[in-house]
Amino acid sequence: xxxxxxxRRFSGVFYGTAVKLQRAEKNHYATLGLDRxxxxxQIRAAYRVLAKQHHPDLNPNSPAAVQRTQELNAAHEILxxxxxxxAYDRELDAPKKTFAPARSFKIQRNIPQDVHLRLDDFLRGTxxxxxxxxxxxxxxxxxxxxxxxxxxxxxxxxxxxxNEPFAGGLVQLRVKALPNFRFKVRGSxxxxxxxxxxxxxxxxGVEMIRGISGAMLRVPIPRxxxxxxxxxVPGEGLPKSRGGRGDLLVRITYRVExxxxxxxx
Numbered sequence: 001x002x003x004x005x006x007x008r009r010f011s012g013v014f015y016g017t018a019v020k021l022q023r024a025e026k027n028h029y030a031t032l033g034l035d036r037x038x039x040x041x042q043i044r045a046a047y048r049v050l051a052k053q054h055h056p057d058l059n060p061n062s063p064a065a066v067q068r069t070q071e072l073n074a075a076h077e078i079l080x081x082x083x084x085x086x087a088y089d090r091e092l093d094a095p096k097k098t099f100a101p102a103r104s105f106k107i108q109r110n111i112p113q114d115v116h117l118r119l120d121d122f123l124r125g126t127x128x129x130x131x132x133x134x135x136x137x138x139x140x141x142x143x144x145x146x147x148x149x150x151x152x153x154x155x156x157x158x159x160x161x162x163n164e165p166f167a168g169g170l171v172q173l174r175v176k177a178l179p180n181f182r183f184k185v186r187g188s189x190x191x192x193x194x195x196x197x198x199x200x201x202x203x204x205g206v207e208m209i210r211g212i213s214g215a216m217l218r219v220p221i222p223r224x225x226x227x228x229x230x231x232x233v234p235g236e237g238l239p240k241s242r243g244g245r246g247d248l249l250v251r252i253t254y255r256v257e258x259x260x261x262x263x264x265x
Contacts, residue, residue, distance in 0.1 A: 028075035028088065036089065040080065047076040109162060109169025115146065116178045119185075119212040122238050125150035130160065132171060139164070144171060153188060153241040177238070183212065188246030190237045194219060195253045201225050211236050211248065219250050227253060 029036055032046040051072050052058075059065035078084045115128060125148055132142040144160045154177050162169040177185045184191040194209055204223030211217045219231055229252045237246025 027092065028079050031071050031075040032079070036092075040082075043076065043079045047072060047080075051076075109166045110172055111162075111169070112172045112174075115148075115173050115175050117148070117175055118178055119180055119183060119190075119238065120214075121148065122152050122154065122175075122177070123150060123213055125152065130171060130173070132162075134166070137165065142171075146173060148175060151239040151245075153239045154185065156241065185238065186249075188238045188240045189249055190246065191249045191251065193253055194231075194250045196221060198254055198257050201227075201252070201254045209250065212238075217248070221252065225252050227256075 029038070032038075032043060032050065034042060034046055038046075051069065054065050054068040054072065056062065056065050056069060078088050111132060111134070113130075115130075117126065128146040128148065130144040130146050132144070134142065142163055146158060146160065148158075152175060154175060156175050158173045158175070160171040160173065161167075162171060182192055190212065192209070194207060196207060200207070200221055202224060204221050204225065207219045207221055208216050209219050217233055217236055219233060221231070222229075225231075231250045231252060233248040233250060235245050236248035239245055
């Protein structure tokens with residue numbers, strides 16, 4: 001391959017690459033259309049070709065040619081000097097600080113919160129005072145009244161419109177059951193344990209248990225009931241979201257009688 005042919009081919013590839021890289025990011029390697037693995041001979045050859053191509057004498061009245069020639073001279077001056085090139089490479093490898101454009105944040109006007117109620121409050125209804133202490137509110141504490149009607153189901157959500165300066169926002173409240181030492185809540189159903197004696201387990205019958213409303217409930221015990229069996233008392237649980245009430249699930253427990261006597265010889 002002749003030297004002139006090499007330069008023509010090199011020049012053609014280089015020119016298109018240089019223009020594209022220069023627009024993306026100005027650096028001396030991009031100015032010469034080379035990557036960082038290039039040799040000193042390639043740097044000098046690229047400089048000669050481009051300096052001749054963009055020389056102001058060949059491009060009269062062209063400010064772009066003058067600027068391009070200045071960039072080529074600066075790139076060649078640094079990259080052709082091994083010490084200056086090494087320092088420049090270290091500069092390229094140093095982490096660059098990037099500044100993200102400022103984002104527009106949306107003010108959060110809605111506040112979610114859970115409200116814990118006693119089991120009988122779901123049946124009878126109740127009223128709660130809701131205090132919102134929002135540091136962003138220059139007017140101070142916000143006070144609202146939450147009215148929970150009778151027969152409210154667990155998980156029901158209430159929305160209280162907020163006052164200025166957060167008009168349009170909501171205090172979003174969800175009612176949940178407080179822990180109870182006798183009853184465990186499973187949705188709208190309640191679970192509890194009933195301990196009976198072994199005689200009742202054998203013969204069956206009826207046991208009485210106090211429900212969440214305070215009334216005494218009849219729990220039918222099947223004859224020969226097994227330990228851990230569940231007896232369902234319909235309609236004695238918590239209110240349902242679509243009306244009616246869940247069930248009371250009573251788990252039967254008892255102690256099996258064991259008699260130990262002296263063995264006869």
